[in-house]
Amino acid sequence: GHTVGIIGLGNIGYVIAWKAYLAFGVKIVYIDILRKSKEREESIQAVYYAKLEDMLAVADCVVIATPFSGEKIVTAQLLAKFKKGSRLVNIARGGLVDSEALADALESRHIFAAGLDVFENEPYVHLRLIENKKYVTLTCHNAGGAIETNYRFESLAMEVWSWY
16 A cells, blocks of 8 residues: 655666565556656556656655766755655665755654665765664665676677677
């Protein structure tokens, strides 16, 4: 019965949504620069939102899976639009989230918890996020370490080598 909001339903965002939908039966809502095809949406029963604030108001957990455009997406003003008690997961780029504002939202309990594997000032992690071990999970960004990534790197290396 929970709702997962995805910011950026590209390849990575879609796989996250697909796994969450199949494994946990959650409702999927999303926002992206371009609305996905009807078939793609129907495969995970996703609902598209044109306005980020509208999506945030209904999502129990928000996953950021969008490229970094040079601007913060999650600011203090935007965190205020999140559903009270929701969770934030950032697996995209650290610069998308204002760490100070997130720490404030966590301490005020407006945001219940956060999962981060990217950080605003990498390699440094905001001290208040480190100290909030009860409600913040911090991991290293290891998407490039997936076995599929290694297979693709090997394949690409062989393809490039064959050009010579």
